């Protein structure tokens with residue numbers, strides 16, 4: 001189902017969980033597409049989206065001459081990644097959720113249509129009443145907030161309200177694993193450039209193409225593209241900031257899973 005039709009239907013039926021049959025069929029089709037692809041290099045497990053590059057230490061995520069992606073573009077990326085097997089999505093939103101108005105529709109689409117777990121990576125602990133109310137409307141068990149060590153403790157109160165809260169900048173003694181081969185990650189910058197992963201976001205030597213020009217499955221299968229990071233000296237002292245597999249590991253450790 002195309003996203004536009006989904007939103008039209010949601011407005012008509014007025015209840016976000018009363019999904020029409022056609023969406024269920026879409027999910028089934030998605031799952032069938034994934035069956036038999038578990039060992040395929042084109043399998044995606046994590047979507048890593050940078051809705052903005054504000055506040056990033058290490059440059060920006062795209063070409064300045066390219067327009068930022070719109071809602072339909074982002075939902076198409078979620079659809080394609082889900083069809084390739086994605087289960088988790090982490091979205092970098094910068095300092096404030098109110099600066100990223102697309103985020104709520106992206107989260108609803110990811111959770112309600114594709115059953116994804118969704119993480120929102122913030123660079124501050126500033127949440128408005130409206131932000132908290134909107135967070136409470138998401139599927140809380142499958143929603144997690146990600147923030148650095150300085151901000152994370154003041155977001156912990158949301159755990160009592162059913163959300164997960166993760167620290168983005170883990171230390172190496174906190175079970176962080178280092179890798180040089182981002183696996184099963186679809187990492188997209190604000191202007192639609194795909195990168196090997198967030199560690200090298202904005203570095204053209206690790207650019208994999210533009211999502212508006214290439215199918216994600218073709219990018220992942222293209223062995224001529226830089227899917228590995230050879231220069232290990234670039235790894236930060238702490239673990240890679242908000243890397244989705246590390247955040248998932250953290251949630252699982254805390255849940256005892």
Ligand code: SF4
Pocket residue numbers: 177178179180181182183185196197198199229240241243244
């Ligand atoms: S961000 Fe770091 S840990 Fe994550 S995939 Fe990239 S290199 Fe590996």
